[in-house]
Amino acid sequence: MTDQVIAGTDLTRLRELNSLTIVSALRDQPPATVTELAKLTGLSRPAVDVIAQGLVTGGWATVVEPDGSSVVGRPARRYRFRASAGHVIGVDVGAHKILALLADLDGTVVHTARRSVAADANASERLAALDDVLAVCLSESGKTAQDIWAVTAGVTGPVDATGKTTLFAVLPGWQTVDLAAHLSNRFTCPIIVENDCKLAALAERWQGSARDANDIVFLLAGMRMGAGLIIDGVLRRGFGGAAGEIGALKAVRWLSAPAHLQGCPGVPTTVGPDDAAAWTFNAARDGNRDARAAVNRYVKDIAVGTAALVLALDPQVVVFGGGFSRSADLVLDPLRRELQKLCLRVPDVRASTLGADSVALGALRLALNEVDRRLFTVGLSAPPAAPRREESPAQSNEVAGTKV
Amino acid sequence: MTDQVIAGTDLTRLRELNSLTIVSALRDQPPATVTELAKLTGLSRPAVDVIAQGLVTGGWATVVEPDGSSVVGRPARRYRFRASAGHVIGVDVGAHKILALLADLDGTVVHTARRSVAADANASERLAALDDVLAVCLSESGKTAQDIWAVTAGVTGPVDATGKTTLFAVLPGWQTVDLAAHLSNRFTCPIIVENDCKLAALAERWQGSARDANDIVFLLAGMRMGAGLIIDGVLRRGFGGAAGEIGALKAVRWLSAPAHLQGCPGVPTTVGPDDAAAWTFNAARDGNRDARAAVNRYVKDIAVGTAALVLALDPQVVVFGGGFSRSADLVLDPLRRELQKLCLRVPDVRASTLGADSVALGALRLALNEVDRRLFTVGLSAPPAAPRREESPAQSNEVAGTKV
DNA sequence: CGGACTTTGTAAACTCCATAGCAATATTGG
DNA sequence: CCAATATTGCTATGGAGTTTACAAAGTCCG
Incomplete structure (x- = not known):
């Protein structure tokens, strides 16, 4: 109430906002020309041009030189969002299986790793299997834990704000497991733990029915x-x-x-x-x-x-x-x-x-939401890099509050 | 999906945003000095000064000349949001009574009008009573229908997007009543019809427990x-x-x-x-x-x-x-x-x-939400005036989507 | 009562951003 | 090879906010 947090709007902030606008437009799929972006965003062509070039030098976008396209006039340079600048992991810690998906910033799945687990496996066995799946997923896709920008894990049972399943747990021995802490030992990026149903819902809205x-x-x-x-x-x-x-x-x-x-x-x-x-x-x-x-x-x-x-x-x-x-x-x-x-x-x-993959897909989406949230708060001034986890535990409610 | 509506951000738009920021800060209660507003919004003092003066000339704010305050330094001019620039009406069309509240843009109730209605009164009797209450409320507060910026009415039963209670109605003969249309004959401003429970909930969050x-x-x-x-x-x-x-x-x-x-x-x-x-x-x-x-x-x-x-x-x-x-x-x-x-x-x-007034209070809040929504889309460039209702029926879901 | 101090109000210089309009460039089609 | 067309690059223009500086208006204290 007292400090009604209001964004003081500087000139540089305006540039930042416009850059984010361009990035948003750029991410909605295909490589676009400056004029297309200008029309799409309402900005002028020169402005878009400067911003796009800034994004390229900043590492957020790449130039697609014109290929043999059959239109009249000088062929336009196209800009593409550099989705490969970062990657996220979504993992479903299920009763029978553990499924990890590794995707780029566009949400395109780059690698999949799966492993069956006995339904009655105890907590440490399940965690070991999780570690194994994550390690395989990273190594087979040629990535390290430092390349990952966000990790989301889906589990059964309601998850509280700290990422624990205290109310009740379905998986054997899971009451005392602090999955977020466990993953914190392997990743330095933000980690989110979320209920499987919620993640599957997210997936269904993202890519499902x-x-x-x-x-x-x-x-x-x-x-x-x-x-x-x-x-x-x-x-x-x-x-x-x-x-x-x-x-x-x-x-x-x-x-x-x-x-x-x-x-x-x-x-x-x-x-x-x-x-x-x-x-x-x-x-x-x-x-x-x-x-x-x-x-x-x-x-x-x-x-x-x-x-x-x-x-x-x-x-x-x-x-x-x-x-x-x-x-x-x-x-x-x-x-x-x-x-x-x-x-x-x-x-x-x-x-x-989406069937059985929905939970892992939703986890992916939530991880991407976290990346987006950072992007829109921190801005694009820094070159793309894996963010470090804040000291304060990730407030899942904030992360969830992103559309799409 | 295609036209991902993105705000092209012009320089004048930036001024508009900052003006809205100042207005928002100004509305959270007491008359504030330029330095206070600068600290609150993050803008520099000169910028706030220019904007505040613009708001005064635009009719959105008033100057409070310094009175005998005992602080060190030169006494500061204070700016106050001109809440009296516009008014809204919230009315509860209940089973036993009709209660109308007329408030300024701060939500301060300026006038109250109440009238008992028999529980078994038919629709036209109830509508006549409503008209009576509204007429009394306007005349006693020295206002005309053209001074009102938004009207919200609360009724029992679920209200659909067009403002009708088609699913089922509790009030006698209410199935066929188009309350929004009825009010449209008396007001040119936006009109919202909403379920009473929802309005009471809104009130309870606004001013209640x-x-x-x-x-x-x-x-x-x-x-x-x-x-x-x-x-x-x-x-x-x-x-x-x-x-x-x-x-x-x-x-x-x-x-x-x-x-x-x-x-x-x-x-x-x-x-x-x-x-x-x-x-x-x-x-x-x-x-x-x-x-x-x-x-x-x-x-x-x-x-x-x-x-x-x-x-x-x-x-x-x-x-x-x-x-x-x-x-x-x-x-x-x-x-x-x-x-x-x-x-x-x-x-x-x-x-x-809040007791029995909660529905009318919530109606007031929803009307204010509608005013705010307009403010934030149309901007402050035009002098304060009662908006005219758009041709398209008010989409209640959009109006509801305002915090506070 | 007067000077030091503090805070406000205002003007000028500067920086940054976006726009508009024009010239240069590259490609297609005849 | 030339005309038509669309894109790119460049410069001038204007608007907005920040910083800096200084005058104005009070209070506090000796």
Whole structure:
């Protein structure tokens, strides 16, 4: 209230803002000419020219000399955002697998590293596997930890502001794990730990089936059920990072919902508990009566919590994602019918298009958000380099508050 | 995606931005000296001086000549935001009353007009009463409709983007009423129609008991139960304007909750249905067993829906408001206990401090938001004057998206 | 009562940024 | 080879903010 932080706007600050404007325009894909950028940003051509050259000398952009393009007039030099100036890592620390994605500043995935983990592996085993995946991902892509500008890790369970899963943890022995601290020993850049559902929601809006929507309820459906909320284009974490945890309500039968699929009469004893749900979905698709009934009971159970979220937020889209999204063909229609019964205004119900990679992709996006946030606060005056982590712990709520 | 609207930043635009910065600083209360403003905004003294003088000549600020203040050095001229340059109206179209507030650009209420309406009055009677209240409010404060910069009206029931209550209406005969159109005949300025719960939530954050919080679930408790959501400091309406309508879920017993209070054994037959709840609260406060049990049943019923909202959003604060907030002393503790049972992380539970005026106050705030939005898009170059309504209907979601 | 001190108000010089308009340049098509 | 066309490069112009300097208007203290 007292120090209403207001940006004093200097002349140099204006240049900085315009530079950032050019960078923003440049990043929305293809190499652009000065005139295109001028038209796009509203700045004059000379101004854009000076700024673009400054970006090149600063290392933020590269020149694309004109190739044989078939237009009248002198061929224009094109400028391209130097996405390879930095890289980020997004990693999904899941129950069954660890998946790390390494991407450049455009979000283009450069390298992928995956490793299976036993569902009952203890915390230190899982952390060792994580280290292994990260090391492989770095070495195979020819990078070192110092080349990485931001790292985001996704885990199950609500994550508080300090990056810990104190409320409850699903992974064995995970209550006491401080993942952010663990990663801090390996990276000097900012590190963010976030709930898997929230990350998957972010991914779905970024590259998935909800690219057009600003108000999204994302369901991560698998052996555990969770939700991630995007409101007005921004991922919402809640005050304590526990937004979307509607499954904790007893009246919402999210905890027990998957049991209908696992306990379906007729599941062969040879099928392990992890594959039972898949078996039931397949059987339902083949017309098995019991399986269809089980799926319907499952949908009925998840619909109540979904309806609660829909009524609370009135979103434009509900995205059905997670492991079970492979069977979305069986779920979507009955889910729509249930929501019709329960809600005032039924949103679009769509299937996830990203599947099992969504959490890691969302982690990537959040890491990029962190990079963007720095860019827009620190500016472009310094040459591109991996930022050092601030002493104060990363405030996830701030990072999440970036559009796209 | 194509026209990523980017502000081309001209030199004059920079001046505009700095002027807006000064205005923002100026509005946060008391008349300030040039040096104070310079320190506050980061601009140099000469720059602030020029801008401040420009604001005075433009009609946006006034000079306060130094009075006998006992400080060392030359006494400083002070500048004050000219809040009286414009006025806005916020009006609550309630079931029992219509309350209109007229305020200046600082939000200081200049005039109040109130009128009782029968709960079963039909739509045209209610609209006539509204017209009457507005006319009285204007004439008694010596203003005309042309002096008003924005009008916001609060009604029960979810309001869609066009300002209509199509989903369902509580007021008799209100389904077909186009309140925005009705008001358009009387005012040329922007007109916003909004749900009462949402407005009350806004008020509570502005001047009520949730001033410190950015993530708020507000409960409007009365004969009808509703909620308004503020997330990250901004009122959230949802894609279709129906955010917070968790009461539509059958498992949430919000519809039937007040019946416990009305149907409490021992309510005298002389007490009308509207006052029965008050009687029960009073009886409970006096130790009446049946009344206490009724209150407890009531709290248990509203707690489920509240818990759903809390789990969905993980807010910092839950505010108990509306007509029943007078009896918050009986409700808050049991409500906290119930939430403790149902939620992961229990937020602060507080009573509203604004009472029955909260809806009209929130309407005022939303009207001011609209004025601010215009200010920040149109700029200060034009002298202060009542804006004319755009042809396109006011997009409430945009207006709501202003902090504070 | 007068001088020292402090703070405000104002003017001038300087720097920086963006714009506008013109000349030079490079490519295509005839 | 020349004309048409579009881009690039350059210079002059004007606007905005900062710094510096100095006069003006008070208070404090001897």
